[in-house]
Amino acid sequence: MSTKARGKLTLERVLGLSTCSNAGLSVNRVTGDIAYPAGCVVVMYNFQRDKQTRYYRVEKPVSSIAFSVDGALLAIAEKGQAPSITVWDVETGQLKAEFKRHKYGVIAMAFSADSRFLVSMGLVHDKMLYAWDLSTNAVVGGAVVEDKIYAVDFSADGRFFVTVGYRHVHFWPLDDDNMFRVTGKVVADPPLVELASTPATMSRLADATFVDVGCGASSKTVALTADGFLCCFGGTVMERLVSLQASRGFAMSVSADVVAVAGAAATIRLFDPSTLEYKQTLPFPPSHGRMNDRDQFTAAFLTPPHPDEYAAAVAVRVVDATHVVAVYADHTLVVIERSTGTVRRTFFFHHGAVTDLQLVGRVLGVDARGRPHLSKTSNAPDGTFVTCSDDKTIRFWHLDRHKKSPPHTTWVNPYCPELLHVVYAHGATPSTSPLPPAVIDMRNPKDTADTRDGLKCVAVSDRTVAVGSNDGAIHVVQLDWPAMPQRILDKAHASAVLTVAYSPSGELLASGGRDRLTHVHDAAHIRTKTLENHSGAVVAVQFTADGKRLISAGADHNLVFTQHRIFRYNSFPVQGGKLHAMAVVDNDYVLTCVNTWVDVHTLISNKHVQTHHVGEHHRVALSPGAALVALGGSSHDKCIYIVDFHSGEVLAKAAGHGDAVTGLQFTLDGRRLVEVPLPPTTASALLPTSSWSLAHERDLLKKKKKQQETANAVADMQAKLGLLGILKPKPPTPVTLGQHNTVDNEGAAHGALELAKSPVHASIVAGYAAELEPETKYNSPDAAEGSNDDNWQRIYTRDELRHE
Numbered sequence: 190m191s192t193k194a195r196g197k198l199t200l201e202r203v204l205g206l207s208t209c210s211n212a213g214l215s216v217n218r219v220t221g222d223i224a225y226p227a228g229c230v231v232v233m234y235n236f237q238r239d240k241q242t243r244y245y246r247v248e249k250p251v252s253s254i255a256f257s258v259d260g261a262l263l264a265i266a267e268k269g270q271a272p273s274i275t276v277w278d279v280e281t282g283q284l285k286a287e288f289k290r291h292k293y294g295v296i297a298m299a300f301s302a303d304s305r306f307l308v309s310m311g312l313v314h315d316k317m318l319y320a321w322d323l324s325t326n327a328v329v330g331g332a333v334v335e336d337k338i339y340a341v342d343f344s345a346d347g348r349f350f351v352t353v354g355y356r357h358v359h360f361w362p363l364d365d366d367n368m369f370r371v372t373g374k375v376v377a378d379p380p381l382v383e384l385a386s387t388p389a390t391m392s393r394l395a396d397a398t399f400v401d402v403g404c405g406a407s408s409k410t411v412a413l414t415a416d417g418f419l420c421c422f423g424g425t426v427m428e429r430l431v432s433l434q435a436s437r438g439f440a441m442s443v444s445a446d447v448v449a450v451a452g453a454a455a456t457i458r459l460f461d462p463s464t465l466e467y468k469q470t471l472p473f474p475p476s477h478g479r480m481n482d483r484d485q486f487t488a489a490f491l492t493p494p495h496p497d498e499y500a501a502a503v504a505v506r507v508v509d510a511t512h513v514v515a516v517y518a519d520h521t522l523v524v525i526e527r528s529t530g531t532v533r534r535t536f537f538f539h540h541g542a543v544t545d546l547q548l549v550g551r552v553l554g555v556d557a558r559g560r561p562h563l564s565k566t567s568n569a570p571d572g573t574f575v576t577c578s579d580d581k582t583i584r585f586w587h588l589d590r591h592k593k594s595p596p597h598t599t600w601v602n603p604y605c606p607e608l609l610h611v612v613y614a615h616g617a618t619p620s621t622s623p624l625p626p627a628v629i630d631m632r633n634p635k636d637t638a639d640t641r642d643g644l645k646c647v648a649v650s651d652r653t654v655a656v657g658s659n660d661g662a663i664h665v666v667q668l669d670w671p672a673m674p675q676r677i678l679d680k681a682h683a684s685a686v687l688t689v690a691y692s693p694s695g696e697l698l699a700s701g702g703r704d705r706l707t708h709v710h711d712a713a714h715i716r717t718k719t720l721e722n723h724s725g726a727v728v729a730v731q732f733t734a735d736g737k738r739l740i741s742a743g744a745d746h747n748l749v750f751t752q753h754r755i756f757r758y759n760s761f762p763v764q765g766g767k768l769h770a771m772a773v774v775d776n777d778y779v780l781t782c783v784n785t786w787v788d789v790h791t792l793i794s795n796k797h798v799q800t801h802h803v804g805e806h807h808r809v810a811l812s813p814g815a816a817l818v819a820l821g822g823s824s825h826d827k828c829i830y831i832v833d834f835h836s837g838e839v840l841a842k843a844a845g846h847g848d849a850v851t852g853l854q855f856t857l858d859g860r861r862l863v864e865v866p867l868p869p870t871t872a873s874a875l876l877p878t879s880s881w882s883l884a885h886e887r888d889l890l891k892k893k894k895k896q897q898e899t900a901n902a903v904a905d906m907q908a909k910l911g912l913l914g915i916l917k918p919k920p921p922t923p924v925t926l927g928q929h930n931t932v933d934n935e936g937a938a939h940g941a942l943e944l945a946k947s948p949v950h951a952s953i954v955a956g957y958a959a960e961l962e963p964e965t966k967y968n969s970p971d972a973a974e975g976s977n978d979d980n981w982q983r984i985y986t987r988d989e990l991r992h993e
Contacts, residue, residue, distance in 0.1 A: 194842035198874040205870025211440035219260030226251035228847030250847035268294030302347035353399035358389035403443030451502035541580030543865040579643030650695030657686025701727025729771040801837030810853040821850035
C-alpha cells in the first residue's frame, strides 16, 4: 500500500527550541521578529503581536540561522552529512538560494552589510570557511581553518568580517572593489581561491577561547572569552578588556548603543560598545524549582547567592532600541525591556527529551454532529495536555491560554500563559534534582542514553496523573491545583517503567517495565497483582473500553489478553518482527505496530483481520471515534502519518522533525494532533478539513453499521433458538444500509451477549461466546480457582448449533 498522502498537516504551534548558542538565535532588525530553531523547523516569533508568524522547514536539524541587515533574507544552515544552507525571502517565505559545500555541518553564518555576501563556517571536522555571492548564487572563495571556530560576524561598514574560536581571532578584509582579498592559492575540491586573513594583535589572552564576536556601528569589534572577559578591538589590535563578573561567558550581541553579554548563572549584563563601561544587569529568571512561584524575576543582586540553582544564559540578542531576548540552558526564552527591566514575555520549555504526552480529560463518546462528550469529573481546564521529560518535570499545557481573554483564576502560571503548571518529580532543590550541564556542545555527538531517573511514560485519569520513570518508580500526581500533591511508588519495578495505563473508571493502574513484569494497582495505588506474562520487556499496556480486560504487548513479540478480575490470560505471537506500539479501539480491536506495517486484531476472537502497510512506526494514537490513526516515531523518515483506520489510506503527512517522535495524541475535538518530537519540543498541527470530515463520516457509518449488526444478530439468534425448540423461529429480517449489508459473526456475537437476559438462554449464549473468547471460556471466578471441567454443563458451540 502506498504511503503517499492526500494532504498535509498544517503546523499550528511549536512549544520548544533547540538553541544552544547565539548561532541559533537571530533577530530581524527591521521587523523585530525573533527566529530560533526547533529541530528541523525555524520558528519566527513576533513578541509585539505575541504570535508565531511563520515556520521554515529544512531536511536536517538546524545548526545556525542569520538575518540579513536589511531584514529581507533569512539564512538557515543544517548539521549532519552533506548539510545545506538555504536562503529565504522573509516577505514571501519563498526559497531564494541553496548552497551545498560543507560536509558535516555549519557552526555560524553572517551576512555582509549590503546583503550581497554570506559567509559560513563549518564544524571543527569540516574545517572549511566559504564566502557565497547571493547576486549569482555562487561560491566566490574559501579557506581551510584548522582551529575550532565558534562565531563569525561582518563589520557594519562591510569592509571585513571576523572569526573567533580556540586561540583564534582573525580578520578577513575586503578590497576597494568590495571583493574578498585572496592569497593566490587554491583550496578545496573543486578548487577555490583562498581567502586572506590577518590574526589579531593581543598582548593578553592570546591562549584564550573566544566564544562570540560582534561588530558595532563604529570600527570597533567586541569579542567574548569563555572565561568571562569582554575584549574591544580597534582594527586588529586589542585595546581594552573587562570582566563579566561571571564564571563563564557564552554569548554576546552588539548594537549601536549597547553590548549585551550572557554568562553563567543566568547572568546578562549590558556594556557600552566603545568603552566597555558597565551599564546594567538584567533581571534573573526563576531559579530551578520556582517556575510556579510569583515574583521570581529579580535584579536585586549582581550575582546569585546560589549560582548552581540558575541555568546559564547561552544566547542573547538585542532586538531593538528597547528590548533584549535571551535563551537559557534550561530552554527558557525571555524578552526583557532594557530601560525598566520589565519582562515582556516568558516561555518555559522542556530542556530534556520529551518522552510522552497525554490529554487531561476523557472522551466518553462522540455525538451525531461529531462533538465529543467529555468527562466532567476532572477539574483541569478543557484542552489541557500533560508532558513528561528526561528533565524530571511534568508539565501541563494549554494552547489557547495565550489568547486575550478574561483572566483565569485557576490553573495559571504567573509568567508563561501556555504553561499551566510544572511538577518537579524529584523535588525542587538543586541538591535533589541538579540542573544539566550548562551548555550542550553541538559539535559533539548527542548522548542518546536515557537519563537514569528521567521520566518515561504518562497516563491520565480524571483525578490523577501517573508517570513512570527510568529508575522504576511511579509518580502519582493529584490534579488538585495549585498544591498538586505527589506520591511516589518507589521501586514499583526493578528497572525502567516503559508504560502505564489507567482503566476507564480510573480505579486500576497498570504498569509494564523492562523487568518483564506487569503490575496492577488499585484506587489507593496499592499493588494488587503481578503478572508474569512476558519473557521480554513490556512495551505497552492498555485496558479495553469496558475495563474488563488488560492487553499487554512485549518485546517477546507476544500480545497477552488478561481478564484482570480473575487474572486468566490468553496470548498469541505477533508475526513479522519487533512489536513497537499498541492501541485499543473500544472493545472491538487492537492495533499493533509491527516491523513496517500495522496489524489489526479483533478483541472478540483475537484473530488477525487486517494489515496496513504504512511503514515502521513506534507511536500510535487514535482520534475520538477511532476513525483516524496517527502514526510516527520512526527514526528513519521521521514523519507523521494520518491514516484511515478502515482502509489504511494515508490521508495526511507531516515532516520537519529533527529526530524520532516520542509521543502523539489527538485533541478531544479530533481537529488537532499534538506531538512531541526530539529534540525537546512540542508541536500542534491542524488536520486537513477533508481528513476531519472523513473521520466524522466514518464515525456515523460505524454507528449505523453497529445498529445493523445488532438487528441481524437478533434475527440470527432467534432462528437458532427455534432449531432447538426453545423459541418459535422467525424468518430473519435483514437491515440494509447501502453497501454495508453484510454481517460478520463477531458483530453477531456482540448482539447475542447483550440479548442474554433470561436463564433459559444464558447457557447457549455463553457457549456461543466461548468460541470467540478463549480466554474467558469459563466465565466464572470459580474457574480461575481450579474448578473441575467435568462439573460444567454441556454447552453448544456455533458449529454444533449450525448442524442441529
